[in-house]
Amino acid sequence: MTVDRPADRPARVANIFDVARLAGVSHQTVSRVLNDLPNVRPATRERVEHAIAQLRYSPSPAARALVTRRTRTIGLVAPGVSDYGPTSIAMHFNFAARAERYNVETVSALDPAPAGVRGVIEGLLRQRVDAIVLIVVDVGVLEVVRGLDLSIPVVAAAATARRSPLLVSIDQYRGARAAVRHLAELGHRRILHVAGAGRAPDALERMRGWRDELAARQLEMVEPVHGDWSAASGHRIGAALAIEPGMAVFAGNDHMAIGLLSALRERGLSVPEDVSVVGFDDVPEAAFLYPPLTTVRQDFAALGELIMQKVLLAVEEPDSVTEDTPLPTHLIVRTSTQAPAR
Template sequence: MSEVGGVSDGDGSTRTANIFDVARLAGVSHQTVSRVINDLPNVRPATRARVEQAIAQLRYSPSPAARALVTRRTRTIGLVTPGVSDYGPTSIAMHFNFAAHAGRYNVETVSALEGDQAGVRAVIEGLLRQRVDAIVLVVVDEDVLEVVRGLDLSVPVVASASSARRSPLIVSIDQYRGARSAVRHLAELGHTRILHVAGPLRASDALERVRGWRDELAAHQLEVTDPRVGDWSAASGYEIGKTLDIEPGSAIFAANDHMAIGLLSALRERGLSIPADVSVVGFDDVPEAGYLYPPLTTVRQDFASLGVLMMQKVLIAVEEPDVKTEDTPIPTHLVVRQSTSAPAP
């Protein structure tokens, strides 16, 4: 595996060994390697010997950056965002940056493709090499959380996600109750058939919105049909809208505003009037929502408050790690516009 002072990359080239190479060779976490390097307690003698042997074998020379992983703070936070330009993740990242800078922290932002577990792991390892004090994840795909849960990290991790499991530290907007408010609005208008166009079912937000839709339908004793699944894009909403079975009394709850925009276009092409023939509700309240034809009823998410809450969690985890915090989701707000009305008699 090793050559003089380096590690083979498998293509004939070598590079300088790093703390993660030592951890892999010794069969421990990089946090344990850091503790050995800095002569900290609570490392078993056999484990310490294995790490020291790996250091010698790889001729690893700890850099100041490696030492800083456990000896000092840099007031830098690593922010991992999904490799998409969707409104929600982009807004969360923007407002977290605002909150971090207000707290006099720098932010190193990197993107990782959803579903690329090796890529997510590499991105996080790269941030650790830059001596970040904490890592913040803007999560779209639940698989990203599973990758992080499988890592033994030396810094706190805070994630924006709708996850029932509270590790890593989770902050969220209440997707479930937001979905219920949208469906309740349609049911109270008198709609008896409320369809759902869901987001990708790998996404925790999409799953929570499906759950809220189902439970609110059950509360009103309305029929639950299978949701149609899109990919958050207006194009997917448009394609679904071309084939949706619209009956008298129908309404549609779309899992985000962009899919709702596609739905509105497809329904109009079919000669349907909104909301006279079918009501439509979105989710997010994108800036364009109030200027569509008709203006879109939607569920507003408070991304600014989410950014502040994420930063508060980071500060507590870094500066006061013994303090326990509550995990109360941020509430949503239903914005009623002209895309919904009582069904025609």
């Protein structure tokens, strides 16, 4: 189906990646042609110039002025935790940066609160990095970044309802709604939520999705209990949770779900015969648990590539950076969920 563009919405201006796609070359080759650098074959140069003319592409003067001053180094501010999500994002971003021949200077923010992250950013600025990437685990960090007057782009990996051109994310909200929808469609009427850390953007978006799906179906809502993403916290909560046969639990991540499975088993409750459990992340162990865990899969490789593409665009063509639609999640149904016994 074709959707007409509203008359008052301007056409998107072509950027360096559009030129590269049309010419069938890398964006680095386009950059070399634009800056009249050597080591470009005449036929390739001609193809790039033709694409530039065809798209009426005009490079940003500010970006071109910065070309000779770049260090080809990106600062990555990663939380000082071993949680699966942030660790996976950092790993795949490093892969994507290496593929673009960029170095990554990774700094672990031992204090993930806004003040601690601000100090780490200031340290990276002194190293003359070309851009900074933040893996955000505290919502207050986003406000700190918005308040900084920086000469380089800062790209944040953070799930939030408030969109921004330099924010990239996986759609935690719709992933959570899909998890709750699955449980509701099986026939569960009471769906509890073991949420992640209280100030984590991912946890807040998953909790928002859980609430909205319950509200849309007019199902009873019990206030969620917060863990800290660990299996230990899931076990602790599972041991104390007011849960009865026929209920279901949406856990904020797979590791808390693992702890929850263990606690329910110790209480004499069977999964999924008595209680259905859904996790989030699809960690490598999820398919091999007993029972195998129904969960929401995130594509961290795609997110790492998206972050790198956003960085490159922000450095090469800052005027053409636009908001991105969050990457989709996928519900993976295994045997930790089933219809409640009648």
